[in-house]
Amino acid sequence: MQADIDLYWQFIFWAKRGFIVLDHFSRRTFIGASLAVAGTLRQTVSAIAAPAAPQCVTGPLPGFLPNRLTVDCASRMNFHLFRKNPDYLGLTGVVSMTFVRGKHGSYSAGNLFLFPWLKPKGRLQKIVWPSVAPTDATRFIQANPLPNNNLPLDEHFCSLVLQAPSSNFIGFELDAPFEKGREKLVWVTNVKKLADGRPVGINWTSSNLNRPWFGGSSCIPNSDSCNGTAWRKVIVDGLNQASVAAC
Secondary structure: OHHHHHHHHHHHHHHOOOOOOOOHHHHHHHHHHHHHHHHHHHHHHHHHHOOOOOOOOOOOOOOOOOOOOEEOHHHHHHHHHHHHOOOOEEEEEEEEOOOEEOOOOEEOOOEEEEEEEEOHHHHHOOOOOOOEEEOOOOOEEEOOOEOOOOOOHHHHHHHHHHOOOHHHEEEEEEEOOOOOOHHHOOOEEEEOOOOOOOOEEEEOEOOOOOOOOOOOOOEOOOOOHHHHHHHHHHHHHHHHHHHHOOO
């Protein structure tokens, strides 16, 4: 191939000086070299123009996508507490991307955690909320809701409640369905009906947890990029599990 390219450029050099006379052999050789060079240039241009696939996972852990999430008993109970008090409580959600060991227990990869935080009306209530934190898939301890959403809720939950490395999780938030107009934003979803027959709004963003798993995006993508669509699907399925039965 390199010899053909060299021949082609030699032809161009001498042609500019008026010294080229093509016989049958040289004409055939020139045409072949020209076609070879053209093909090489097309391949080079195509390689440059083709977009590079995103590097989805940038942290030290390998990529992970389960077929279905597990939902611990504490998270199911917290979801039902949220359903009963939507004006007072919101929910933060995280999914473990590997086996995780925290202060109070250990958790398998692919577990959905749900934990409440206090809205302004909730902070006015002088009560002990019956929210809980998991110690494993079925057992739990009492844990007060996060006091507000001034700090990233998912990181706050991982660091202060589970006391486990936040880098081992992806995150999102749950609340009432988003108002008309906002529900069209790519980083939110209104689920019209979970398995309990009621709707919920999901904000798929996290200040810091999602970036190492979704190519630097703070939002779980609404596309096949970095398995974003698949992740949204398994999380909604996990919410369906949480909505129908507490342990």
